Amino acid sequence: MFDRQKKGERAVLLLPYARGDGDAARRAEEFTELVKSAGAEVLGNITARVEDPNPRFYVGSGKADEVAEAVRALEADLVLVDHLLSPVQERNLEKHLGVRVVDRAGLILDIFAQRARSHEGKLEVELAQLKHLATRLVRGWTHLDAQRGGAIGNRGPGETQLETDRRLLGERVKQLTKRLEKVQVQRGQQRRARLRNTVPRVALVGYTNAGKSSLFNAITVGDVYAADQLFATLDPTVRKLDGLDCGPAVLADTVGFVRDLPHDLVAAFRGTLAEARDADLLLHVSDASDEERDLLQRVVDQVLEEIGAGDLPQLRVMNKIDLIEAEPRLVRDGEGRPTQVWLSAATGAGLDLLREALGELLGGDRVQSELHLPLTAGRLHARLKAAGAIAGESVDEHGWRLAIDAPRAVLAALGGEDAGPVRALIERAEASGG
Incomplete structure (x- = not known):
């Protein structure tokens, strides 16, 4: 067993795909962007067709040897795998490659840990990380002499260390859970105060990097950090939205969604996702210049279903029309209700149409x-x-x-x-x- 390093920034990417997967290229591009968002340098990538996952490495042994050769040739200190690995597969790959291995879930958790700014966000990320780590304790460290115990003659310092690790991790999870519950009670009180004021609540949702935070800043007096990268903002930010025909409203900017979001992270980020669940209207923001925007909209709708917000009314916002030289427009259904707005948060084109649509939808309902x-x-x-x-x-x-x-x-x-x-x-x- 090699000794785990605390951090690696020179990475080789392992990109599994299945036969007939027409979305493989998009997945590879998105995973590369995730890696860059995490701050790692991409030295190279290796694709691997996986029809029947290998229980030992997930990929075949030949492909694992190919990755090992690339790691040595490129002097990489990290291998990032665009798939969820079992703890056994992750440890076997690490032993075979001699460098740290991080799967898709671990990578996203790492990005969230870097980007969380609020007290609640940091607690939520740490809780998700500990739950992810809990499945990877057994045989996870080289200082353990005996991994399994119970029989006479088989009890030793290794078992003691494992039990200590488990106990400390469990205690920390309990502490975080209690602290999160307290913070969420406070946030719930703030949310109920908004409910009592009967101010309409709108939440921005969408695939990460669709331009939600830029749109938030454009239509409110906001100062949310916005950048051309995945998961630029994580913590929910709420601002008052004035100038609507229906009167003032409250607008919340939420974390961007991504496919295969780790379950523990979805479960932990109740504070952020509650802004979407409790909204009267969802602004589903998409990148109009993205050729696969329809697919990404379906991914967002699927996550909304998972968090209990799938039945809420939506107004589709097609952002970044300046990149495709399209004109701003407001689309209505057969009954005349606004269903879609094409605009550019960067240039301000179409923002007046968005305000018009919001006034109608929030006032009419x-x-x-x-x-x-x-x-x-x-x-x-x-x-x-x-x-x-x-x-x-x-x-x-x-x-x-x-x-x-x-x-x-x-x-x-x-x-x-x-x-x-x-x-x-x-x-x-x-x-x-x-």
């Missing part, structure tokens, strides 16, 4: 009316208040007089046998077109 509830409807009143649907209220001997101002979808989701007055309110609003 809101119910603004008065609702009378008897004092016996306390549970329904509490649910309306928790949903942030009450803009003002008074009470007398006949019950509550409520000024309702909320998205129609929020009211419709209240449900319950006692929600008849709310359903009637929605029906009246639909009949009057308000």
